[in-house]
Amino acid sequence: MRRVYVCGIGATPIGEHWELSLRDLMVLAAKKALEDSTLTKRDIEAVYIGNMSSGILQGQEHLGSLFATWFGIPGVSAQKCEAACASGGVAFHQAFLAVASGMYDVVVAMGVEKMSDGNTYDVTSALIMADDQEYVAFTGSSFVGLNALIYRRYMEKFNVKHEDIAMFAVHDHKYAVNNPLAQYRKAVTLETVLNSPIVADPLRLFECAPIGDGAAAVILCSEEVAKKYKSDRLVEVIASSVATDILSLHNRKDIVTLNATKLAMNKALKMSKIDLKDIDIVELHDAFTILGVIHLEDMGFAEKGKGWMLVKDGEIEKDGKIPTNLMGGLKARGHPVGATGIYEVIDVVTQLRGEGGRNQVDDAEIGLAQNVGGVGGTVTINLFRRL
Amino acid sequence: MKIKDVSIIGYGAYVPIFRIKDSEIARVWGRDPKRVPVNEKSVPGYDEDSLTMAVEATLNALKRSNISPDIIGAILVGSESPPYAVKPSATVIAEVLGVSRIVAVDMEFACRAGTTAMQNVIGMVGSGMIEAGIAIGTDTAQGRPGDELEYTAAAGAASYIISKSGNDDIARFEGSFSYVTDTPDFWRREGERFPRHGYRFTGEPAYFHHIYSAAKGLMDELGLKPQDFAHVVFHQPNVKFPTRMAKQLGFNKEQLKYGLLSGYIGNTYAAASLIGLANVLDNAKVGDRILVVSFGSGAGSDAFSIIVEDGILSKRDLAPKVFDYISRKKYIDYSIYSKFRRNIVM
Amino acid sequence: MNTFINSVPRSWRERKYKYRLIGGICKKCNATFYPYRGSCPYCGSDDIEEVNLPKKGRLISYTIIYSPPSEFRLKQPYIVGLIELEDGTRIIAQITDVDVNEVKDGIEVEAVFRRYREQGADGIIEYGIKFRPISD
Known part of the structure; x- marks a missing residue:
């Protein structure tokens, strides 16, 4: 396998972009990433687009050709990749493979989701399609509801208080303040989080990632192309892994562990030949506060049932043991579903390049981005190292 | 029959x-x-x-x-x-x-x-x-x-x-008798959501006339009198109608006791007399004879004579009884x- | 929206499993699961038989849905639970006949046949198994 590098990143701010369409968002993100990379359109050989719900929310499929057409690069290899909320992560994985295999030298990994055109109920319908339509969506559960089942079970099993988990949202908001791409650049108190409306008990509105629009793109290149850059502009992809788990919670023996995270993590560590303790920063997929806590455990940073303590003890802060979600996480940076995996990559690369501004972690060398589809039906782990 | x-x-x-x-x-x-x-x-x-x-x-x-x-x-x-x-x-x-x-x-x-x-x-x-x-x-x-x-x-x-x-x-069926006339005291036209009714017209010419005729017809055919029945169940749109019907036909309150549930649950229409019968079976003794008479507006009445058999003793408790449902509310x-x-x- | 969800054959072909709670039992690793499928999600064996699952169980976890998918609008709030049946098989289903402030983890529940989704006012009604608390 060849070495693979990230040589360009670009994204739209996340928000309600009333004036921007799905295709506008993709074009904007690609343009920014290309500018960042100093490459030209003609250098692009392939495009992988992570997206979950363009069909149901926009009545639009065939995003590969749509993007190639509107970006003015018809002829390239281009396709949509879908794995629910992990669509961005799997698109990145495909792009990584395309370069690593020797097939292409310059590839775009992109993610896009245009959600704000639909009303909340319709978006809720679209999101539950991440699970089994016939035996889970059929019951009327929302996607939030499935995570609420995990949440209640977790609190009961490990005797953990609601506020100790809800803290994760406060953490995210604190760091989003300094992220110009974030949807909510505003700090919130624990009280605000706990007093926000119930979406699916026990999950409060401020514990759930918001609905938003956004597109993010990264340019991956081979070593040959990388040679023309100064090393401080380059970040190497040292591992890219994808793992699946049984789709629905009721068929899993343990609902407070996302097995796919463990599997993807093991694969990624093996591939990169690094240790868990070598990881300096983490971007994890906290679509809901409870997931943030569980991911810290399943990735190995905390014992099962104790992930919340890392949050409480300040260990996921900028100067903590394992700085996490330093650009606002899914809760405050935002979660345009299919784009999230790429936003996470951008957040990690930004830190590794030392461009994190007020949120910059000192001397970050190795970063991890975890992207989760469904209730852990798909998990991708991508590891990066600055040169 | x-x-x-x-x-x-x-x-x-x-x-x-x-x-x-x-x-x-x-x-x-x-x-x-x-x-x-x-x-x-x-x-x-x-x-x-x-x-x-x-x-x-x-x-x-x-x-x-x-x-x-x-x-x-x-x-x-x-x-x-x-x-x-x-x-x-x-x-x-x-x-x-x-x-x-x-x-x-x-x-x-x-x-x-x-x-x-x-x-x-x-x-x-x-x-x-x-x-x-x-x-x-x-x-x-x-x-x-x-x-x-x-x-x-x-x-x-x-x-x-x-x-x-x-x-x-x-229980064993002994006989049945039906009585019909065209008496439109209650109806719902095709496509209409709610039924309409004839107010007091639903009483004498409708409910009372048909139930009386079917009950009488059955008793005559089987050679039975009200006192031959341990229990009686009528269609029950309310409490008043079946109570008055029982009296008119010569039944006492004791005979009506288990079969009259409308005071607890209202009028369950096509289920009314059959839920009443179920409650009688929940409480009856082996050998008890039961008279059941239904009524449907514009449809008339069906009457049955039923005798409780000893299978009731072993089967009664195999499923929830009517009052299990009535009392959970x-x-x-x-x-x-x-x-x-x-x-x-x- | 979601006119594609309003597919009659899609719900029709699942009717047996939805009406009768038919799961699968793996002849190799002995695992049971709902609904039936041809391959074991645990060991991968293709030797699976249909099994009538128990109609009683216990509530493992639950949530109250206040912001439902569009097909369930106007039914809110309602309870969705994770139920462990008597043989250990788990299922996600609605918990019915109980107030949102009465539901508790660990309560005993039993299967009942109820309406789930309606494909619009003039579309078909999708029925299936829900669970209700077993009254003392």
Whole structure:
């Protein structure tokens, strides 16, 4: 396998972009990433687009050709990749493979989701399609509801208080303040989080990632192309892994562990030949506060049932043991579903390049981005190292 | 019509958990809360209809019958509130039971539909067409908001498994008699959501005339008198009508005791007399004779004479009894009632 | 929206499993699961038989849905639970006939046949198994 590098990143701010369409968002993100990379359109050989719900929310499929057409690069290899909320992560994985295999030298990994055109109920319908339509969506559960089942079970099993988990949202908001791409650049108190409306008990509105629009793109290149850059502009992809788990919670023996995270993590560590303790920063997929806590455990940073303590003890802060979600996480940076995996990559690369501004972690060398589809039906782990 | 060698081998009832007090309905419409026809009535939950209620009643009946659904040859569902105008409920019930090689029919015959289903199954069993069949009466009755019927229109189901007489029978049919005229005291036109009725016309020429004629006809044919029956069950749109009917026919309060439930649950339409019968079976002694007379507006009346057999003793406790359902209840107010009954139109 | 959800054959072909709670039992690793499928999700064996699952169980976890998918609008609030049946098989289903402030983890529940989704006012009604608390 060849070495693979990230040589360009670009994204739209996340928000309600009333004036921007799905295709506008993709074009904007690609343009920014290309500018960042100093490459030209003609250098692009392939495009992988992570997206979950363009069909149901926009009545639009065939995003590969749509993007190639509107970006003015018809002829390239281009396709949509879908794995629910992990669509961005799997698109990145495909792009990584395309370069690593020797097939292409310059590839775009992109993610896009245009959600704000639909009303909340319709978006809720679209999101539950991440699970089994016939035996889970059929019951009327929302996607939030499935995570609420995990949440209640977790609190009961490990005797953990609601506020100790809800803290994760406060953490995210604190760091989003300094992220110009974030949807909510505003700090919130624990009280605000706990007093926000119930979406699916026990999950409060401020514990759930918001609905938003956004597109993010990264340019991956081979070593040959990388040679023309100064090393401080380059970040190497040292591992890219994808793992699946049984789709629905009721068929899993343990609902407070996302097995796919463990599997993807093991694969990624093996591939990169690094240790868990070598990881300096983490971007994890906290679509809901409870997931943030569980991911810290399943990735190995905390014992099962104790992930919340890392949050409480300040260990996921900028100067903590394992700085996490330093650009606002899914809760405050935002979660345009299919784009999230790429936003996470951008957040990690930004830190590794030392461009994190007020949120910059000192001397970050190795970063991890975890992207989760469904209730852990798909998990991708991508590891990066600055040169 | 004399009936030979046909018995009830299983029975089951169902009443939804929700109740609304008539005084609550009276509060909304400015009526004297003391001058209401029943204390309270059952209300189907948001996820219930005449089909789901029929399923639960039938599963209860099967538990008491000790038979495998495979020997069932017919499912007849009597209801005037099917979830679909076109698409039967009987076939869904067959699917739930996992049987396909059977006769399955929905019958709309006003509030008489349940007993007419029973009469038809008796005929099919008696003629040897089938070994056993299921007769169901089930309704989520509609009452127009503000109308007199809103105080009584309730929900419930009862299901009976009827077979050739054997060793383990719950009760044996002795005879049946029907009486019909064209008397339109209550009706619902095609496409209309709520029924209309003839107010006081529903009494003498309709309810009383038909039930009296069917009961008399049956007793005459079988040579029986009111005192030969331990229990009597009438169709029960309220408490007043069946009480007066019993008196007119020469029955006393003791005979009516177990069969009159409208004060607790309201008028369950096609299920009314069959739930009353189920409660009698929950309480009767072996050898008791029971008179059941239904009434359906514009449909007339069916009367049955039934004798309790000793199978009741071992089977009675195999499924929830009528009063298990009557006593488990949750009161709802008129707002929630309107939501459940889909009366909030947007 | 979601006119594609309003497919009659899609719900029709699942009716047996939805009406009768039919699961699968793996002849190799002995695991049971709902609904039936041809391959074991645990060991991968293709030797699976249909099994009638128990109709009683216990509530392992639950949530109250206040912001439902569009097909369930106007039914809110309602309860969705994770139920462990008597044989250990788990299922996600609605918990019915109980107030949102009465539901508790660990309560005993039993299967009932109820309405789930309606494909619009003039579309078909999708029925299935829900669970209700077992009354004492």
